[in-house]
Amino acid sequence: MVVGGGVVGAACAYYLAKAGRTVTVLDRAGFGAGCSHANCGYVCPSHVLPLAGPGAIWSTLKTMFSRNSPLKVRLGVVLRNPGWFLGFARRCTDRRMMSAGGAIHGLLTSSRRLYDDLIRGEQVECEWETKGLLFVYRSQQAMDHYAATDRLLRERFDTPARRLDGDSLTALEPSLKPGLAGGWLYEGDAHLRPDRLMGEFRRVLTGLGVEIREHSPVAGFLYSGGRAAGVRTATGDVPADDVVVATGAWTPKFARELGCRIPIQPGKGYSVTFPRSTTGPAYPMIFEEDRVAVTPFRSGFRIGSTMEFAGYDERLNRGRLALLTAAAGEYLRDPAFGPATDEWWGWRPMTPDGVPVIGPSPALPNVWLAAGHNMLGLSMAPATGKLVAEMITGSRPHLDPSPYAATRF
Incomplete structure (x- = not known):
């Protein structure tokens, strides 16, 4: 059984079904309706460095006093959750950043290859494109400063970028305004349309015999002999031999059942x-x-990102949407975007070290975690699903699972 019908849960269900397991997916809302619905769709090995790194503490503190910062941290959230933010602060060193980067790199590079296999093998139609990802800079100072990061990614993670200065940038991407300092093109990155991917995942999973139950929030676990025997839902108990918890930002709600701090x-x-x-x-x-x-x-145009630590706030903040379009207008020649077809928000599951939690629960040997993918759930989903399936079936893991263990906290 997989609890959570986002992209990570879908990938876990896929690889378990391919390994011959009978799988049921439960989701509290609709399959693919959370953060997997309208993110920016990047499959990006370039995003190997975590948010926690040298200088991040000062940058984060400044957001509390800046109304329009793309990263916004509410003081009340910090006061209610001091442990998380202290844990983040302790990890803002070069050594810990590089350690987390190694764990992130493994999942990203594996997932990039697995997406090729999945899309080709299952004939997935999700507007998949492999032209890369372009990092764009307005100021020469910021452009030149990024050269050190590019060198680090090139030398330590074998993830190089192609530098494009001035006119070379607008020659490659004519939609950009002239006069920008330049950009860095990560040609190994790719992108897809997330809602189309989730629609295709539903088709593929159904074809493999996976049962998808929507609007089935899990209220707790069933127990037998020190193991989980299934889950309790509003519509009845659902038995299971193994339970995968892929519930994203909701995962801490299951801390008591999981027997560990998430x-x-x-x-x-x-x-x-x-x-x-x-x-x-x-x-x-x-x-x-x-x-x-x-x-x-191919079917639209999306502007996204920003980060707001505001707790479990379910309101759509139109001011944050306005920040997105205003910023894009500073770079694009034609900022007249027309009427929006979708306005969206979602909760990214952020861990202090930027590394997801993948592996067995310390308290229940047949309960498995697949959560905390920060801003990279779509980018990491196939490798996470494959790793979870390997651990459950006793196969040799294609990645070392130890950096992702829940016990590290």
């Missing part, structure tokens, strides 16, 4: 989607100085 904070992200424009960009891009991302799909 330090996940919901980091609220936003996106707004428009019809595809003939003058829009051809490449997916991140405007790094403003932390805003743009993704051109």
Whole structure:
């Protein structure tokens, strides 16, 4: 059984079903309706470094006093959850950043290869494109400063970028305004449309015999002989031999059942989607100085990102949406986006070290965690699903699972 019908839960169900297991997926809302619905769709080995790193503490503190910061931390959230933020602060060193980067790198590079296999092997139609991801800079200072990060990614993680200065950038991407300092193109990255991927996952999983139960929130576990025997839902008990908890930002709600502390904070992200424009960009891009991302799909155009630590706040903050479109307008020649087709927010499951929690629960040997993927759930989903299936079936893991263990907290 898989609890959670997002992209990580779907990937776990897929690899378990391919391994011959009978699988049921339970979701508290609709399959693929959470953070898997309208994120920016990046499959990005370039995103190997965690949010916690040298200088991150000062940057985070400044957001508390800046109204329009792309990263916003509410003081009340810090006061209610001091342990998470202290844990984040302790990890803002070069050594710990590189250690987390190694764990993140394994999942990202494995998932990038597995997406190729999945899309080809299952004939998945999700607007998959492999042209790369472009990091764009307005100022020369920021452009040159990023050279050190590019060198680190190149030398330590074998993830190089192609540098594009000035006119070379607009020659590659004519939708950008002239006069920008330049950009860095990570040609190994890819992108897809997340809602189309989840629709295809539903088709593939159903074809493999997976049962998907929507609007089935899990109220707790069933127990027998020191193991989980299934879960309790509002519509009745559901038995299971193994339970995979892939519930994203909701995972801490199961801390008592899991028998361990799950330090996940919901980091609220936003996106707004428009019809595809003939003058829009051809490449997916991140405007790094403003932390805003743009993704051109064949069927639309999405602007997303920002991060708001505001607890489990379910309101759509239109001010955050306005920040997205205003920032994109500073870079794009044609900022007239037209009427939006979708306005969205979702909770990213943020861990203090930027590394997901994957592996067995310390208290229940047949309960498995697959949560805390921060901003990279879609990018890490296939490798996570494959690793979970390998551990459950007793196969040799294709990645060392130890960096992702829940016991590290």
